[in-house]
Structure formats: C-alpha cells, structure tokens
Amino acid sequence: MNKPILLTGAAGNLGRVLTKGLAEHGFDLRLTDVRPFPDTLPSGAVFEQADLEDGVALLRLAEGCGTILHFGGVSTERPFEQIIGPNLRGLFHIYEAARRERARVVFASSNHAIGFHERPTEDSGLLDVADPFRPDGYYGLSKAYGELMGRMYWDKHGVENVNLRIGACYARPADRRQLSIWLSFPDLVRLATCCIEAERVAHAVVWGVSQNPASYWGNDHRERIGWEPQDSAEPFRAEVQHILDDAVSERYQGGTFAAAGYSRTE
Ligand code: 15L
Incomplete structure (x- = not known):
C-alpha cells in the first residue's frame, strides 16, 4: 500500500495546484498550512492547520508518510526576522x-x-546545479540553506x-x-509526481522550469526522477517580451x- 503524502503550504498558490493535481492522480494526501485551506477538499484528503515552527505538530502530521512535499514557508523577499521562523526553523522540523x-x-x-x-x-553557458549558490536576498539565502540541509541529512542520515x-x-x-524561467502548472504536477514515484533519488537538485528555449538553466539531476517538462513559454513571447x-x-x-534593497555602487 502506498504511504500518505504530507504537503505543507497546501493553501498557497502552488499548494492548491498540487492538491488538485495529486488528488486526481489518486495520492493519499495529508495537507497542512498556517492558513485555512480555501478550496473544497478533494475526497480522501485531510487538512490540519499548523505552524511550521510547531515541531510537535509536524512530527504528528508526518507520522506514517512516505514523502513530505515541503511547499510551506515565506515565498518572497522579506526582512530577515520574518524568514527565520518558517524557513529556517520550520525546515529543521520538516527534516x-x-x-x-x-x-x-x-x-x-x-x-x-x-x-x-x-x-x-549567447557566449556564456547555461547554469548548472553544481555552480555556486548566489542568493539574491534573505529569502534566496533560506532556500540555499534548505538545499544544504538536504545535502547534510542525506550524507548523515540517508534522508x-x-x-x-x-x-x-x-x-x-x-x-x-x-x-526563460516559467514553469507551467501541469509540468509542476508531473514534476512532483516523478519525485514521489522515483525509485531512488539520494540528494538531487532539479531546475523547476518548463521546456523553454530561452531557459537560463542547463544540467541537473532530472534523470534520477525521470521528469521531462512538456510545456513551453514560447507561445506567449509576442504578448510579454516587451515587458x-x-x-x-x-x-x-x-x-x-x-534589485530589492540593492545598494552596491560599483
Ligand atoms: C519565487 O521564488 C517566488 O516564490 C515567486 O512568487 C516568484 O516571484 C518567483 O520566485 C520569481 O522568481 O519570479
């Protein structure tokens, strides 16, 4: 029997897309968010409101789960103090x-x-996941920390x-x-599905981007999860390229x- 999947950030934009798409795929979903869930719950899915800083609640929510899809936390640039709780301490509780x-x-x-x-x-190559982190703010820094936490939990504990x-x-x-960087909703749902179903992933990093010819990004570990994006931003070019x-x-x-808060002068 397949184990349940815990999805954090279920009430957020991507959480709602994943809830719908993964429920249609037949996954047994356990949903959580610090906010109430705004949509009708898919049949069989359960929702519990919880704060990512509440480690005890997260341990209980994760009980018996085979995968934790961690989409919760602050999702945009904010002052450091607002990032620490959900994105740093919360991530520790998830791991x-x-x-x-x-x-x-x-x-x-x-x-x-x-x-x-x-x-x-045209002359420079595409970015590889092995290239160094260059976070562009406290939010990006928290994401680099999250990836490194994954690195450490794999190396030390085999998570x-x-x-x-x-x-x-x-x-x-x-x-x-x-x-260049657009990811379609159907490609996101297929990506999450591949991550859940893959045999063995170890510590993997995958660019979450559709098949855009103008992509900034190249090599990653997608062959480990068997994901190939199917959509492209190109049909929208005429509408948005001047923006x-x-x-x-x-x-x-x-x-x-x-650019937010940028003060470098040279
Ligand atoms: C992100 O990480 C944000 O969560 C999202 O809201 C977008 O703004 C996106 O990056 C982006 O780079 O456009």
Whole structure:
C-alpha cells in the first residue's frame, strides 16, 4: 500500500495546484498550512492547520508518510526576522520528521538561491546545479540553506531529498524574464509526481522550469526522477517580451528580487 503524502503550504498558490493535481492522480494526501485551506477538499484528503515552527505538530502530521512535499514557508523577499521562523526553523522540523519516518523530502527551493548569477549571453553557458549558490536576498539565502540541509541529512542520515529550483510557476508567463524561467502548472504536477514515484533519488537538485528555449538553466539531476517538462513559454513571447524591469533586475537571473534593497555602487 502506498504511504500518505504530507504537503505543507497546501493553501498557497502552488499548494492548491498540487492538491488538485495529486488528488486526481489518486495520492493519499495529508495537507497542512498556517492558513485555512480555501478550496473544497478533494475526497480522501485531510487538512490540519499548523505552524511550521510547531515541531510537535509536524512530527504528528508526518507520522506514517512516505514523502513530505515541503511547499510551506515565506515565498518572497522579506526582512530577515520574518524568514527565520518558517524557513529556517520550520525546515529543521520538516527534516527531523522525515528522519524519524524515513520519508523522502521534496523541497520547493527557488531560483533565488542562485539569483545573483547574471543572465546568460549567447557566449556564456547555461547554469548548472553544481555552480555556486548566489542568493539574491534573505529569502534566496533560506532556500540555499534548505538545499544544504538536504545535502547534510542525506550524507548523515540517508534522508532522500529532491530540491526543486523553481523559476516562476504561474498559469502563464507575465514578462520577458518568465519566458526563460516559467514553469507551467501541469509540468509542476508531473514534476512532483516523478519525485514521489522515483525509485531512488539520494540528494538531487532539479531546475523547476518548463521546456523553454530561452531557459537560463542547463544540467541537473532530472534523470534520477525521470521528469521531462512538456510545456513551453514560447507561445506567449509576442504578448510579454516587451515587458522589462529596471537595469539591475534585468542584469540578474533573480530579477526584481535581486534589485530589492540593492545598494552596491560599483
Ligand atoms: C519565487 O521564488 C517566488 O516564490 C515567486 O512568487 C516568484 O516571484 C518567483 O520566485 C520569481 O522568481 O519570479
């Protein structure tokens, strides 16, 4: 019998997409979020409101689960003090629960872990997951920390984890940057499904991006989970390619997150 799946951040934008898509796929879902769940619960799914800082609640929620899809926490740039609780301490509770259950963690990391890499030119290569972290703020820093926590829990405790470096996951791309980093909702659901079903993943890092010809990103560990994105941002090019940001945002992969609070002068 397949073990239940715990999904944190279930009431967030991606959490709601995953809840619907994974329930349609027949997974046994245990959902949690610090906010109430805004939609009708799919049949068989259960929801419990909980704070990521409540380690006891997370241990209980994870009991018997085979996979923890960790999509909870702060999902945008915020002052450091607001990031620490959900994104640093919360992540520790997730990994401790996974260690106890021998569960796999699928972590919603972000392009902001590498957001201060400059956008590729025709001559430069694409970014590889082995390239160094270059977080573009406290939020991106928390995502780099999350990936490294996965590295440590695999090396030390054998807790398997897949870290999804998600670009921009929306119904459709909104600007020129997203022609490179857009992830469609169906590709996200297929990605999560592959992460759950893969035989063995160890510590893996995968770019969460659709099959966009303008992608900034190259090599990753997707062959371990057997995922191939099927959608592309290209059909939206004419609609959005003229939508640009300020010069600092346009220089870096992290866009406006990199430009937020930027004070470097040279
Ligand atoms: C993220 O990590 C955010 O969660 C999302 O809201 C988007 O803004 C995305 O990055 C992005 O880079 O556009």
